[in-house]
Amino acid sequence: MLGLPLTNAEQSQRNVTDRRGKRGGRRVGIVIRPGSVRQARIEARLTLAQLGGVEVSRVAMHLIETGSTRPSLPTLEVIATRTQKPLGYFLVARIKRSG
Numbered sequence: 011m012l013g014l015p016l017t018n019a020e021q022s023q024r025n026v027t028d029r030r031g032k033r034g035g036r037r038v039g040i041v042i043r044p045g046s047v048r049q050a051r052i053e054a055r056l057t058l059a060q061l062g063g064v065e066v067s068r069v070a071m072h073l074i075e076t077g078s079t080r081p082s083l084p085t086l087e088v089i090a091t092r093t094q095k096p097l098g099y100f101l102v103a104r105i106k107r108s109g
């Protein structure tokens with residue numbers, strides 16, 4: 011299979027394998043509430059570049075805002091600091107199940 015494109019299933023398996031590795035591969039970010047980063051940025055009257063500053067690129071902020079990628083904890087802390095929102099503002103609420 012050298013040189014042939016991977017099927018969607020093969021690519022998905024490869025991504026899972028990459029995330030499990032101790033070194034390298036993709037890191038799994040923090041699940042955030044959809045729309046919360048954009049809402050906080052607009053309320054703070056910041057551009058994507060201002061939100062990221064020198065720590066996070068404008069493109070990375072766009073990907074986080076659109077849900078294409080998840081932020082790491084340090085990135086989420088930058089967002090929270092610049093928008094003056096608590097970390098909890100961005101997090102998905104967990105529902106307790108009775109039983």
